[in-house]
Amino acid sequence: MDTDDIIGEVLTKIRPTEEERAFVESLMMELKAIAEETIESLGLDVKPYFVGSLAKDTYLAGDHDVDLFLAFSPDIPLEELREKGLELGKAISEKLDSYEIAYAEHPYVRARYRGVKVDLVPCYDVKSWRDVRTAVDRSILHNRWVLENLGDRNDEVRLLKRFLKGINAYGSEIYIRGFSGYLAEILVIKYGSFLDVLKNADFMLRQKIIDPGNWLKREYELAMKTVRREAEADRPLIVIDPVDPRRNVAANLGWERYGFFYFKAHQFLETPSREFFFPENRKSGSYLGELRRKGTHLVTLAFDAPNLVEDVLLPQLERTARGFEKALPREGFSVLGWNVGHSGNKAFIMLEVDRRERERVMIKPGPEFFTERGWDFYRKNERVWIRGKRLFAEKRVKEDIAEVIVELIEKNQVAMGKNVREAIRSAEILLDYVPKELGDEAYLFLSREKWNLKG
């Protein structure tokens, strides 16, 4: 099958049908009517705006979460925006199916209506980046810019998004560090089409700076400040936000995810296949088989996940895994890799190590023999010898990696995320065994299929 055929086939799956469009439009009209009616009844000066992929018509078939922004006048104080915004959100939601309060920079209402998730987010109605006061205020500007510049390339964005999802590089959340929807839209606008974005995977990395808003001409100082700051932070890409010269749209894009995109783009152009968009489930296998094949060992710390959102929990788990990666080699174990995650309210840290046990006796280097500390060392140890000027002795040590880990934790010798420290103190430590529900995860980790660029 050639590229065009594949793209055609994928499009039939990801482009919303006429029926779906009709549903989405009626949904938005209804929501708008409800919002306007509620605003009026409360006597507020607020404009409802649809933003996000639905409003930009870049959503994938079947994926239609609604972002309804409630834009207050920039004249009112932040405190009032928070309070009135939440009140309005609740009042609107009363007319929908159900709702709950969610928390970002400020609280907002997450409702459901006709089977669709509807986020009701209060913001300021800004006309320019100069007026932006909260993180969400830019969304309306983003929406407008995309609608003005995208033309009829909506399907190209859909293809790129689906491709990024397929290769697991979509999502700008801090624990994913992939491409955001807005970044995908900008890249299509910049390079013209889905295929052209792929063809430029190498070029854009080398060019480094993408400036669709021409800020380097219009606001040189501010834009250069952004470029310098982001170059300093060693980002793979610097995409100056066309609606705000102070911001790098790709600030949350990590090298790993970019690397995935880089290799997969190349692979797709060489051997196109629908697999890139819709990967079959990664082949599973036996993690015990992997351990046998590799001759390595798996230590799993399993514990109750502290009550934290993913944005906070996952980076802390990663930090803790890196702590063990640093601490264990000092104790004579090599860490070949780590993997973290959670399923339900159970969190886990997996460490692949070179062995379960280490020697029971280690050589303890002491001070120079002719010093006070030398005499102390001499007195305290049973067998003592000299090499060069220094004393040495034997030290008996714990041998099982699980005991070593317990001791490391007790002695506070592992750098950990601060909100997971307590939970890890009471973690179960599992050796070469994981509970059934983690079996696939362990396999994907040990086999490195989880991250295999050739997978």
Next chain:
Amino acid sequence: MDTDDIIGEVLTKIRPTEEERAFVESLMMELKAIAEETIESLGLDVKPYFVGSLAKDTYLAGDHDVDLFLAFSPDIPLEELREKGLELGKAISEKLDSYEIAYAEHPYVRARYRGVKVDLVPCYDVKSWRDVRTAVDRSILHNRWVLENLGDRNDEVRLLKRFLKGINAYGSEIYIRGFSGYLAEILVIKYGSFLDVLKNADFMLRQKIIDPGNWLKREYELAMKTVRREAEADRPLIVIDPVDPRRNVAANLGWERYGFFYFKAHQFLETPSREFFFPENRKSGSYLGELRRKGTHLVTLAFDAPNLVEDVLLPQLERTARGFEKALPREGFSVLGWNVGHSGNKAFIMLEVDRRERERVMIKPGPEFFTERGWDFYRKNERVWIRGKRLFAEKRVKEDIAEVIVELIEKNQVAMGKNVREAIRSAEILLDYVPKELGDEAYLFLSREKWNLKG
């Protein structure tokens, strides 16, 4: 038993009896007569000198090797000295029981007479250090200086020598790096008695410079040059030779042997015992038991010793052991200690390591992904992933330490002494097993009793 009693008892063992003295004296008179007669018959201008502990009367009972130096006039060329000296040595030996040629800076004759080893060493008859031309020329000056300064403290030297032998710190050969007899004599002359030398074990290390010849007054520049050179080389002691300001008598004394002396002197003063002079054989035990106790493993390289004198062979074995100590950790094995030696014409290197096998799969770090080399790495490896900007892949490796060692040797990745390299290429590699004759050696090494300061 108090110190005096112990010293008294030891002296009765190490002080030569009247009978032994008479034998030694008659031996020396005979040898002198034979030498003078031979010199005359050959028409040579040579003076025979006795040097060494026999001539200085500082020899231990039963230990009476003879050093007979044949001193030629400083006017004759070195080539002639070598030739005539060897000829004369042979001619003298013809009248003794047997002889062979030995090699140091130049060849000399090693003979036997009435059950005693007699070295016949040609040298120049120098009056001052300024005339010294070969390494052995100083011996006559040393002899004279000791006789002039020792007084009646011969037994004190005997005690110190026996003590140093007992604690295994005697001998200035490069593979021992202990105290020479001459150094022991100087220390007794400097501090007055055996016990005073022990009491100064700490002080002399701190004072660092001992200058019994007053060279720092008489030849300041030369003596300071010696001090600076030897301080630079980080010697434990700098004993400016009373007969030559250019030389540190303690140049071959290592920190290890000094450290042994340091702790044993302290122990003796605290709890005197004849054990220090005449240690019972170090307790032996099972090396297999030690391996079990410690949870470590023993790798022994056994091979035919190349035909080299100990002075050359042992340093090269040590160098090779250190080569393995450096190379194996890069391959994932820790080396807890090493031991070298030879017995008969078999040499060995023992390495105590943490394990016999290592993981079969190692993580191989690659280049940054967006480079030419990145693409190469990507193509060459089966499973590839990214961390940060770098690619990583798995690598299968040899697992048994014996295989790893063979590979290291084949790939020339171990620094070795150059004269043992070939022999080591065909070494047997033994794992957790040594031939019967090396069993004790393996035990003393693994238990560290071999070097235990408290042993």
